[in-house]
Amino acid sequence: MRSEKEMVTGRMQYIDDIVMDGMLHMTVVRSPYSFAKINAIRGGLNHTDFNSEMKSFGEGETGEETGPGETMFAGSHAFYAGQPVAAVFGKTKYESEDNADSVEVDYEPLKPIMNLNDSLKLGPVHGSMKSNVLKRTLLGKEFSIADSHIDLSDSFMMERIATNPIEGRGLVCHYDDNKLNVWISGQSMHSIKSGLCGTLNLPPDRVRVFHVDTGGAFGLKGGMYPEYAIAGFASMKYGKPVKWIETRREHLMASKPGRGVRGDITISARKDGKILGLKGKVLVDAGAFGGSIAEFSPRFIGYQITGPYAIGNVYVDAQALVTNKPPQGPYRGAGRPEASFLMERMIDRLADETGLDPVDIRLTNAATEPFKTPTGMTIPESRSFLQDAIRELGYRNFRKPERPGFSFFALLPASSPGEGARIRCSEGKVKVWLGGNTHGQGHEFFVKSLLSTEFRIDPGLITLEYADTDMLEKGEGSWGSRSAMVGGNAIIELARRIIKRIEKEEGHYAPEILLDGEYDEQDFVSYKKTLISYGANLVTADVDTYGNVHVKECRSYYDVGRALVPHMVRGQIIGGCMQGIGQTLYEEISYSEDGTLLTGSISDAGLPTAEKIPEFTVKYAENPSEFPHGAKGLGESPTIGVPTALARAIELASGKRIRNTPVRPDYLIG
């Protein structure tokens, strides 16, 4: 793969850099209304040409989705502003954009449902449903506590956020010789392939998906979208390569945003800070359709709501609710930050109620031995990590009036079900394919580092190849803090199989034998457990008279198992911290009541700039995991720990209770 040298010289080849002979550019005509009846569509490729329903969407998929699923084009109704209604084509992108004017759509606007209250109150958006409750899961069990001293209830909202990688979505499809070849900016070629096979009704041997250099993703590019199927369909229909490149406005209106979660939480505790029980309602803004991660999100949040704490009674009513917005998608953390925010905010509230130090309450409730929560999650002992974190983050060194926000969390990575990989040694070179595809995390670094150690060869002889579904039979994807952990585990397993084979055939292993020979090993290396790790953050902030928050310091202490590539570990943590700050202070996808998108540019959506950065301190514990390389998950940790610690820092600086993200200046001075 191309790497740092190509990045600094402009020689990366991202999806928009691909040009093919006869290539058509596709422009998608989208509904301007959040909810509308469509009386007629004239022009362009539309639902009368292609009327398939979403199949296989990637990250968060359980196979138990009930829908209603999104159709590739809007048919009788448009259910969100930005939903594809038609597609037009041109030899250049200018010509294709011009052709959008040739499409006429007769809309009859309807009153959209733009928030969770209305979703609960008003009649169903979809005629096929009895209410707007898309999915409801009850976790833990009902309880009542007679000897509780304190009962606290509060309600929190984390608004929707766009993933906003600097490169949006994009792909090039070329149907050639009865095979649909697809080059795509992405996190998982195999999930895109199964999505295309499902929506286009093609058998697996007629679809081949190639990864290209990918300019960030953060959950955006893990799975299927209507535009991908439409481009594939168009390439088959017109017999030409078709390119689609998402504009930023399309990204903000029509890609799948993350968060959009409300929690109504009640805790029961003793005066000494021991929490005896937690009851909660978790409501997820699912957007207009099921058949997406929205069906899984509420259950996932409820499952891990007590994080690293041993709380004996838990009962969560978790629901996904339909609104007239794009379907919810995963954004870095995808349920983990939401769960932690609800728990950590309540602990800080309990500290204010009891007068105890919030960190002492965390110590009181941390697990002193492995603990199975009422929701079914088993967490390892957590108190000793918390004690280390308090020391490493220097929490007790602060003296009044200076008081930092502190957070403690459990990271539940998507380590299950493992990952697919292939190692091929030929002509003195070692080539590697991975099921999870890098989009800025530098997979090539850990691949070289791990395999040069296993094989005892020069890392320069090892290359990570661009993913290609014809070269690797089965793969999962790069998300959920999983790639270095389970992708790394998979390549070590395959390398050891090759070494064993050489030992069996040659009597011993030596690097020269490997490099002189021909070896090819591929498999999906299963791992069915959730390998939990712990982390903590400390944040300090000021609030000025205009209500602007200035984050001063952001310190992180995470158990990474083993830092395989220290500069990438540090870079991932700092980058993630900034995303946590972004969520807390600036970022939101918002609409007016009538369903008009208010955040149509990347700056309206609140992406933080360089001027907003605090002083970062990155520390990590290395308590090796059970994997041979010792690594644990990492990528999502900062997006879990920073919003909660920063919310507390703002609370301390402003005296205002922080319940929602983003925290707006007008709230702080209001």
Next chain:
Amino acid sequence: MERKVNFNINGKKVDLNIDSRELLVDVIRDHITLKGTRIGCDTSNCGACTVIVNGKAVKSCTMLGVQADGKEIITIEGITQGEELHPIQKAFMERHGMQCGYCTSGMIMTAYWLLSNRKNPSDEEIKRYFSGNLCRCTGYQDIIDSVRHASELMHSEEEKIVVEQR
């Protein structure tokens, strides 16, 4: 409407027929096929398309191609001397000033402009100059470190030249 333009790009003279509505970034990417300049937004916020026009950093999506007629343009491809990396490029590699690489061309061109104006910028100045270049991966810290490191590398190269001339 088609218009004839000529400009100097990375030291080479270019004559082109372009549509008068075409943005400079599209002229650079699609007509001259220098693909290192990126497009990250459609509202001139992100800075991924930053190039140098007559000595100043410009977001090439804010200009029409015809407005660049007769001007001198430098893109990311123009700052390397053969295979020899510019000190800013070396500094970004040594300080890992990128993760996905998509914003990197724009970041480096803004650094090129900053360091041609200010030999030894403070961290605050660097942050201010980069407020028009968005990065979603790095949290900016490694980019700021790279720019500071680049200014040190450029100083030491200048000193080397001075010593050699003496």
